[in-house]
Amino acid sequence: MRLGKFCVVAAMTAAAVALAPSAHADVDTDFADELHGYGIYGQRDYNGWLAKITCRRLGNGLDSSTEKSAEFLSHNLPRGTSTAQTWQFLGTAINTYCDDLMPRLASVAEPNH
């Protein structure tokens, strides 16, 4: 009985260890997959790096607003990227790499009073 319980716990532990990486796939891969859903392609490493740089610029104030972030991205995403895709990139970047800045993005959608 005791041995059986031990075996179950051990199996669960092994499963948790083995499955954890696959459940939490590489964050850069998740980011790239989400971009593909918006029709945004390009080099995965480049896009990931660009997203992290965008987060840092917004966080340290180099880009004072998400509009500035979108402007920065518009210079660095491939030619032909639409305005909607630029904002989709920005939203996905913030959600993936710096979700503490999500309120900054949300404020754009709010009507001005």
Added chain:
Amino acid sequence: MYRPRRARGTRQRRAFRAGIAILGGTIAATVFPATAAADATDDHPIPHRMIVTTCTAEQILSAARDYAPVYYERYIIDKHNKPPEVQQAAIDNAHYFYSLSPADRRAYSEEMVTNFADPMTASWPNWAKIFFNNKGIAAKETDHCADYPPDDQSVWD
């Protein structure tokens, strides 16, 4: 008995001289094309746009930060991995380069091709990568550099 030995010695000397001549020709053929290939051109080793720009190093870096951000990021990370005195020497070298006239920059360019013993290059071979190494990056930088302040030192951080 003695003369044939001298004759054989002469043949050996002739063969040796011929060998030296062939070897010398081979070395010359190897060395001279390399020298020709190392000549500076309009865009090598420094892109023409960097020769003629009126921007400062800080303006170039500001443009790189905004228009070639991944390239800029890699350069700054590379810089931060160098000892402080090497980082400062890179900044000083960049200031010096952009203080020169186009003619003097061209001369500097020629010097870069031939002087492999330059201490700056020896301590950080890629110190000028963000300025000189890539024509496409140089084009982006020089297209936009004039829009930035000339002495914002924070772009080195």
